[in-house]
Amino acid sequence: MQITLIRHGQTDWNHQRRLQGATDVPLNETGREQARTAGATLPRAFDVVTSSPLGRARETAALLATQLDLAVVGAYPAITERSFGEAEGKTGPEVMELWPDRNYPGQESEQDLIARALVGLDEIAAAHPGQRVLAVSHGALIRLLTEAVSGAGREPVANLEPVTFERVGQTWRVVETPAGSVDSALSA
Template sequence: MQITLIRHGQTDWNSQRKLQGATDIPLNETGREQARTAGRTLPREFDVVTSSPLGRARETAELLAAELGLTVVGTHPEITERSFGEAEGKTGPEVLELWPDRNYPGMEPQDALVARGIVGLDRIAATHPGERVLAVSHGALIRLLAEDVSGTGREPVANLEPVTFERVEGSWRVVATPDAALSA
């Protein structure tokens, strides 16, 4: 079973370099065009598109599905972005000034995020057995999940960058990570 997680398109907070986390910020026009472009350039290998319930992920899923000739089927809260607590809405310099140790009040612990992400992959697989799934998610969740299952570090996940996970003998592994995002 393979599931490709792909990060949503750009939002105004992305372009302003603000930490989004679980705050529900919509796509901007650049993000919409990124999704349309990715939908035209992704391989035609998917059976279904699903997403996190956050608006930026749902809209990206709709735009991708339209280009791929597919339908969006449901949402999966387990693949929602990590909550960064009180740091959400702040820029990098603001965050470092307030919390130089990067321990933001109210932030979801990394191990809880990864465990939630694994549950999300398992639930998506159970919901769509035998189907090739494209699931729109979020940068920190995809990066930390990929690091955990591969045992190696990786760069941040760009908007519309896909990472494919495969379940082998009951465990997930990363099987495809492109060298660069489909669109910046």
């Protein structure tokens, strides 16, 4: 079973470098165009599209599904972005001034996020056995899940950047991305 998590398109808060987290900020026109472009360039390697319930992810999923001629099925709260508590809506300089240690009041821990994201992968796999799933999620969730599953650090996840996970037995692993894969097709 493989599930490809892909980050939603750009929002105004992304553009303004504001910490979004679980705040439901909509896509901007650039984000919509990113989703349409990605949908036109993604290989036809999926059976269904799903997403987190946040509007930016749901709209990205709808735009991708239209381009891929697929259905959008369900929304999974477990793949919603990490909550950054009181830091949400603030810019990088504001966050560093208020919380230089990056311990934001009300923030979801990395461990809780990773545990929740793994549950999300399991829920998606159970709902779509044997299907190739494209699931629109969020940057911090994808980055931290990738680091936890692979055991290696990684750069932040760009808008519409995909990462594929594969279930092996009872565990998940990050699929390496050979030439011609989903990841390399989007980065070209």
